[in-house]
Amino acid sequence: MTQSQPSVKTSLIEITKKLAKEPPCRIFLKCEYEQPSGSFxxxxxxxxxxxxxxxxxxxxxxxxxxxxxxxxxxxxxxxxxxxxxxxxxxxxxxxxxxxxxxxxxxxxxxxxxxxxxxxxxxxxxxxxxxxxxxxxxxxxxxHPFEHPLLWDGHGKFIDEIVEEKQLTPEELSKVKGVVCSVGGGGLYNGVVNGLERNEELKDVPVLAIETHQTPTFKVAVEAGKVVHLNEINTLSTSLGSPYVSEKSLSNYKSHKTSLEVIDDLDAVKGMIDFYDLTGNLTEPACGASLSVAFDKIQLLKDFGELEKDDIVIIVACGGSGVSASTLEDYRKLVNERDAKEKI
The missing domain is CATH 3.40.50.1100 (Rossmann fold)
Structure with a gap:
């Protein structure tokens, strides 16, 4: 097509000093919630x-x-x-x-x-x-996640970090990891594609986050093949795929990747914490990766011993399935869980 692409360039912002829990390194967000449709x-x-x-x-x-x-x-x-x-x-x-x-x-x-x-x-x-x-x-x-053209397009936000000089050459050399949520695996595949086609970032590892309620990636990795879940019941509906892409399993084997599984309500809390910090509404699916900046900082251990000037990029992938009233309903669920845990 001769027309321009419908997607836009997005911000890369540092939130290190705004976090309640001090992280071991610098934390940047790639703000894909800025896309006109609401997500990456x-x-x-x-x-x-x-x-x-x-x-x-x-x-x-x-x-x-x-x-x-x-x-x-x-x-x-x-x-x-x-x-x-x-x-x-x-x-x-x-x-x-x-x-x-x-x-x-x-x-x-x-x-x-x-x-x-x-x-x-x-x-x-x-x-x-x-x-x-x-x-x-x-x-x-x-297809929402199973196509090479999708992965190629998703990976352009990695290209953008390099081409638009959103990080200096010295900062690029300090990038120790990228964090993303996983549902069907399209975003993860895009991240790997983007990293591997940029010489400065080709060996940067990925931390993939999914929830216990939709563990398609974990099940596939453990089985050594794609497995179709019989049932899905999750608050993170945008992660609600019954299986993960075959390409994701291949990427997991060829590109250094850590996989962590958190609870739905941890993902919801990540979304709420992000809203409270920035005023931006996203979805629990996005909150899964964002939780690493707020409440699940310990997961950064997957990137090894991090120094203060090292950089981890979290993909704030966005999502349009949450309203202000929905967010408050979610907040009540998290508060109820936290109250029970204190008893």
């Missing part, structure tokens, strides 16, 4: 859709974009489709928040709600929607 997903989805439309335009058919999502991939698909001027249909699971549906409809997307989790929504999209389309329609199907 727009980088990969914009790249996937833009590239796919080039091929689709040769068909002479009516082009429509289709995506399944826990929320944020759908919002990215809808935003990118609107940017390029094509209709978009998004299938969401019943666990999706009303605020996400409102935002999708506000972007002009057709919304279908089906299935208990993303996996069922995706199956319905492929088997019951796309397969029965009129032959005059060219469907551009956008």
């Amino acid at each position: 997903k727009l980088r990969g989805m914009g790249h996937l859709i833009g590239t796919s439309l080039e091929e689709a335009s040769k068909s002479g058919k009516k082009i429509e974009v289709f995506s399944s999502s826990g929320g944020n991939a759908g919002l990215a698909a809808a935003y990118a489709s609107k940017h390029y001027g094509f209709p978009c249909t998004v299938v969401l699971p019943v666990s999706s928040k009303p605020v996400v549906i409102e935002k999708l409809e506000g972007l002009g997307a057709k919304v279908v709600v089906h299935g208990k989790h993303w996996g069922e929504a995706d199956g319905y999209l492929r088997d019951d929607v796309i397969k029965h389309l009129d032959d005059s329609i060219y469907p551009v199907y956008c």
Whole structure:
């Protein structure tokens, strides 16, 4: 496509001195919540859709974009489709928040709600929607995490840190790790891609965070193969994939990666702590990685002995499934848990 990409450049900010618990190193956030769709997903989805439309335009058919999502991939698909001027249909699971549906409809997307989790929504999209389309329609199907173009697009925020000189050459040499949340693995794959194509960062390890309620990566690593979970029940709905990408398992074996599993409410607390510090709403899925800056600083041990001038970058991936009232509901859950733990 000749148009510009729908994603934008995002900030890299240091929060070291703002943290209540003193970290062993400098902590930076890559602020992907600044993307117009609300999350990092727009980088990969914009790249996937833009590239796919080039091929689709040769068909002479009516082009429509289709995506399944826990929320944020759908919002990215809808935003990118609107940017390029094509209709978009998004299938969401019943666990999706009303605020996400409102935002999708506000972007002009057709919304279908089906299935208990993303996996069922995706199956319905492929088997019951796309397969029965009129032959005059060219469907551009956008998987939310399983496509090389997605990973290539997501990794551009790593390129940006280098190319936009968001860190000096000396600071780049001090980067000891990148922290990201893991659901289906698209973000993790993008981080590895971005690191490995930048000489200054190619050997930087990754700390991947998921929750006990959706341990797809941990289960796959332990089994040595991708495993499909039978059931998902999580507050971190954007991490609610029944399986992790095959490429994630491959990256885990080839790129130095640590995997930590925390509780849903720890992820929720990370989201709340971030809101209290910055006033920015994200999702529990984002809170999983952010928790490493606030309440789970001990997980930084996975990067070895850190010096005060060393740097760890946390991907503040964003998410649009939380409103101010939802956040207060989450706060009550965390407060209730903390009160019980003190007894």
